[in-house]
Amino acid sequence: MRNYKLYILLIFCLLASGTAFSQSIKVKPKVAKAIKKADSNAIKAHIDYLADDKLLGRKPGTPGYQMAVDYVIDQFKKTGVAPAGENNSYLQTVRLRQATTGPNASIAISSKDGKSETLNAENAVIYPNPAQPSVTIEAPLVFAGYGISAPDLNYDDYAGIDAKGKIVVVFRGAPEQFPNTIANYSMDLQNVLKNAAAHGAVGVIVAAPTDKAKLPNLDKGVYSVMTPNGKVGASRTYASEEIKLLANISYTTLQKLFTSNNLDLSKTQASIKSGKTASAALNATIRANYTSTYQDIESYNVVGKIEGSDPQLKDEYVVHSAHLDHVGVGTPINGDSIYNGAHDNASGVASLLEIAKIYHNLKAKPKRSVLLVMVTAEEMGLLGSAYFANYPTVPTDKMVANVNTDMPAIIAPLLSVVALGAQHSSLANQVAQASSYMGLTVENDPEPEQNRFIRSDQYSFVVQGVPALHIKYGNKTADGKNNLDETVKKWREVYYHKPQDNPDGIFDYNAGKKYAQLNFLIGYLVAQQPERPTWNKNDFFGTRAKK
Structure with a gap:
């Protein structure tokens, strides 16, 4: 024994x-x-x-x-190690595009009573568009929580709202019950953009999570990879031509939107964090105008084969x-x-x-x-x-x-x-x-x-x-x-x-x-x-x- x-x-x-x-x-x-x-x-x-x-x-x-x-x-x-790149070489050409938002970009919110407010640089920033040099867009707003659709985890921010033809406002994050790797995937901006496009949205606005959070500095632009035929081949801030606008707004700006719609922002944040969706239409419209300038460079992946x-x-x-x-x-x-x-x-x-x-x-x-x-x-x-x-x-x-x-x-x-x-x-x-x-x-x-x-x-x-x-x-x-x-x-x-x-x-x-x-x-x-x-x-x- x-x-x-x-x-x-x-x-x-x-x-x-x-x-x-x-x-x-x-x-x-x-x-x-x-x-x-x-x-x-x-x-x-x-x-x-x-x-x-x-x-x-x-x-x-x-x-x-x-x-x-x-x-x-x-x-x-x-x-x-044998070459396994393009044309029997060790190289794969990667065409990088540095896109920068033009200086005259503007974004304004119009409420249901017709009042309009143009947001300044402290309250809004617009990401450049690597595929469209000039964009003008006007569309109604809808709040879509974290912008996540995970019905297999009993969570879908798009359930019960109509995002078609609208600009969705989201927080970057995930419900606290999501396992770590799944939360990471779910809050990835590329997936948020793709999900918005899949639900018919035409724009995505990411809201700052607190009143102390700063908006990103985009002065140096953002990078994407372009294919040989001039299409966007890879990007963390561009998903498809359907999404015309990607921007960030301050917490204060979102708070004003919620107040004007008789919604409690702090309770909404607590709700989605706990795994209960709180999506809602926002009776407001956003109009944005912006241009993007480009600088393209060539780089390479090196690929070998055994x-x-x-x-x-x-x-x-x-x-x-x-x-x-x-x-x-x-x-x-x-x-x-x-x-x-x-x-x-x-x-x-x-x-x-x-x-x-x-x-x-x-x-x-x-x-x-x-x-x-x-x-x-x-x-x-x-x-x-x-x-x-x-x-x-x-x-x-x-x-x-x-x-x-x-x-x-x-x-x-x-x-x-x-x-x-x-x-x-x-x-x-x-x-x-x-x-x-x-x-x-x-x-x-x-x-x-x-x-x-x-x-x-x-x-x-x-x-x-x-x-x-x-x-x-x-x-x-x-x-x-x-x-x-x-x-x-x-x-x-x-x-x-x-x-x-x-x-x-x-x-x-x-x-x-x-x-x-x-x-x-x-x-x-x-x-x-x-x-x-x-x-x-x-x-x-x-x-x-x-x-």
Whole structure:
């Protein structure tokens, strides 16, 4: 009986630690040997080059970004990675459009009694339109809560209101009962715009959530990707030609609208937060006039391929992605104005280059093919990955999974990981197996408030229906305090999106090597299995997957 109890206790401990017998895998000796050849010194060398001052922060469209592109291509050639871009090259052209609202933009609200108020810059800002240089629109208003339609979660802001031909007013947010990743998806502005268009709206106005919240500064414009035929190929602020207006208004302005309609704004906010919709027609009309000016530049995604070995499965692809860009030269901090982006995301690019080397040392290739995609314009709104996911250089339905690497924060030993997004699909199996093999614990996200699920390039693939994940650090620490998130928060205050994120910063290159090994193994296991990854049954994202 004592032995039986000891056996049960052992089983419980293994399950509690995130390691189960079903998760254990045997890695073939040749694969294990290739994995072991990953090199922390190579990780460092890649970061040192990509985050050097001479690349001037790798902003898309600059000579520094082109140097990064050339470096990646050179590394691909050295490790036998074949070109998989356009026209048998390593490149996919990404045409970025910087759109700016003209100086004479105006927006006015007319109430039902005929009174009109022109809103000033403190109360309203209009986003530029990347497809229409000049827009005039006049339409009635309707309040649509968060702008969410999720009947499978018993919530639909559009139920009971008519939005056709109207401008909808929304808050950015989601009901408090929504799980974190679903809330992130639901409040994504692109999805709010698409849902408004699906309900026949002609405009969207986002209201500030409090009277202290500031409106966004759009002086530098917003970016979109244009297709070769001049259409909008990817954007975070444009969904379709049906939506003629996207604007922000102050909380005070919305409060006036609610008061004039005998509605209680604070009670409305409390209602939708609790999951009870409170949409209503607003007896007012908005008239807006604005122009948009454009500056177009060319940038590139870099796409390489490791061809699979199975006659049928080699036409399917596991996609590893990392963003190659950073923000360039900006406001000086402590005398330095070059935003090198060593962690964000030279470290992620270095990880993919090391994955390429692991495959180079692995003579027997996996059954499926593997794409290594270094995307541009992540810092401009995930635009490079959105364009690739929308217009891939391989057949869209042949991309079976995405494993993304973005700023893994290699500042301490890697003892546990968070697999953002994996809980929604069968990819959780490969994460569990690979992590167990690597001696890593899989944890829940220690910082759900960071909204990282929709803030990195895996999200572009999720939107297109491709199961995807993003491996980040867990909380486990060598001293047993298990508070790595606190260390990372302090680190971010000094380094994140600052010139101080350079090769002289804090690095644990062995952790970088371990990230590369783990991500390689996750992708390799997916590439080897006979079945494609699948969304979990009735999963929120699976039901919304683009068919």
